[in-house]
Amino acid sequence: MKFVAMRRFLSVGAVTLALTLAGCAAVQTTGSGAVGIQRQQYMSSLVSEQQLQQEAASQYSALISQARAQGALDVNAAQTRRVQAIARRLIAQVGVFRPDATQWNWQVHVLKSNEINAWCMPGGKIAVYTGLIDKLKATDAELAAVIGHEIAHALREHAREQVSQQMAANIGLSVLAAVTGSQASADLGGALTNVMFTLPNSRTHEIEADRMGVELAARAGYDPYAAVTLWQKMSAASGGAGQPEFLSTHPSADTRIADLQNIAAQMMPLYQQSRR
Template identity: 75%
Template sequence: MKTSMTRRYAACALAAVTALGGCAAVQTTGSGSVGVERKQYMSGMVSEAALQQEAAQQYSSLINQARAQGALDVNAAQTARVRTIANKLIQQVGAFRPDARNWNWEVHVLNSKEVNAWCMPGGKMAVYAGLIDRIKPTDAELAAVIGHEMAHALREHAREQVSQQMVTNVGLSVLSAVTGVGATADLGSALTNVMFTLPNSRTHETEADRIGVELAARAGYDPRAAVTLWQKMGALGGSSAPPEFLSTHPSAASRSADLTEAAERVMPLYQAAGGR
């Protein structure tokens, strides 16, 4: 009996070590002018193609649900504005990763009072009407939001988080094999958790800020608008807690300082695009 249990532990430990060994350091994007150079660790259990396929399926389901509820692209002028800005930003993604030019990008406006926006792996985006109605962003400020969310996808932050979850689940599977208590999670539920439940890390948010600023500048939008945008975001909460959208973002002071520095760094790109 003891020998059997020992073999069981050994087999489970080997499986865990094998999965952990499958994590590789990668650079998902070029550093750009803003200098995003952190190495990321991705598990071999989570391929970029598989995650993008799952994202496309989930996005289709969400869009179909919004359409059925009469909450999809309700305001034609608002939708056209969002798509015009998004398309200009999409034209600049090659500065960070040329392959993203071939992604099947898509953006819709969801008729919700929530102040939110997101971009799934592979370029599936949504901007909530509440963000536009409550923030009342200029085009440059809206470009900062959309560019920020696009940056999460370009940088594959969701895949990075899902990789961490999957590796953790291997450890839980070891425990499950020993105790008989199930502990598994598939790719779909992991992606849903990352996109709509778990917050991004502050490191991810800072990277998305910087890349978003550069995308905006290259597209001809004043990168300094990112500073006023996040000031407006922070002011929404007043003396109470800020919107969930900002719950894990860097502090207002540190974010403002970092965005100001990034904006100054990409001003030549903005000026080359025709900005003043």
């Protein structure tokens, strides 16, 4: 779930030209929230929010069906209830960033896997892996930090932004063909799969998701400092062999901890208010 920075391929001027040619426009997908998310995003007119949500729903359904067939879907009922309860509290807060997301068809499942991972597809399709829960012995607040982080990616439409940037970087390829027809549909599906499960997110996306996730957790009544302890557990789980895949493009340990601590301190009044 990581994205290779565009600057590796194009100069700033070339990026601007490519985004223009791809029909990209500056948008603001979310409100700034208390954490102050204000970065303008560039989205291609060839990839609408509705299109990507429809494709995500289709892929999620296929993944869930596959997990069910393999006996890997929601195996532990108590564990599933726990994750879903945490997610519901977080989802109840998404309106602070974008009111329309309160009407998304949110779905939350736990997949049996040793991988330390979680994700949220466009439109609110969430999966948490058992490896994240079992290996890290994550507290409720730490799970809230992970799930809030992934929800933030969906709220900010980072997947759509990455697909738009891919299209801008591949001017002239079939993905820039007409947006109707089976080939275009296949292109969109492949692009979504790529950005969700293959390419890394940019550090900018990860930092935004970290900060928004901490705010969502604090508003939902979870200790915002749990994001710091969660990262420490994830880093320790790597055993010195590099960060878990979930964290492979995050900033350095010291930088990230410092940022999370600062954001957690800012969010403490929201957390304290939620506990009254």
